[in-house]
Amino acid sequence: MTSPTRYSPKPIELSIDKWLLEGTPAPGCDDCATRAEMRDRALKAGDWRTAGNAARGIRHHHDGHRETP
Numbered sequence: 001m002t003s004p005t006r007y008s009p010k011p012i013e014l015s016i017d018k019w020l021l022e023g024t025p026a027p028g029c030d031d032c033a034t035r036a037e038m039r040d041r042a043l044k045a046g047d048w049r050t051a052g053n054a055a056r057g058i059r060h061h062h063d064g065h066r067e068t069p
Contacts, residue, residue, distance in 0.1 A: 021051055023058030032058055 021043065025032030039054035 016048060016052075021048075021055045023055040025058055026061075029061075031061055035061070 021039065023036070023039070025036045035054045035057045039051045039058070042048075042051035042054060
């Protein structure tokens, strides 16, 4: 018979998909530049949620910069 574990196991560390943090700001766009700066600060602080939200904002906002035919 085995004894129950009497301590907490180490937490599992999950990897994050790199593309979630990607996004290239549009040249000359203040909004994109602000979001990129926010993403970089959040990455340095280890705040993945804020970094991911800022990167998503860059990607979605960047779509508005593309010209439609």
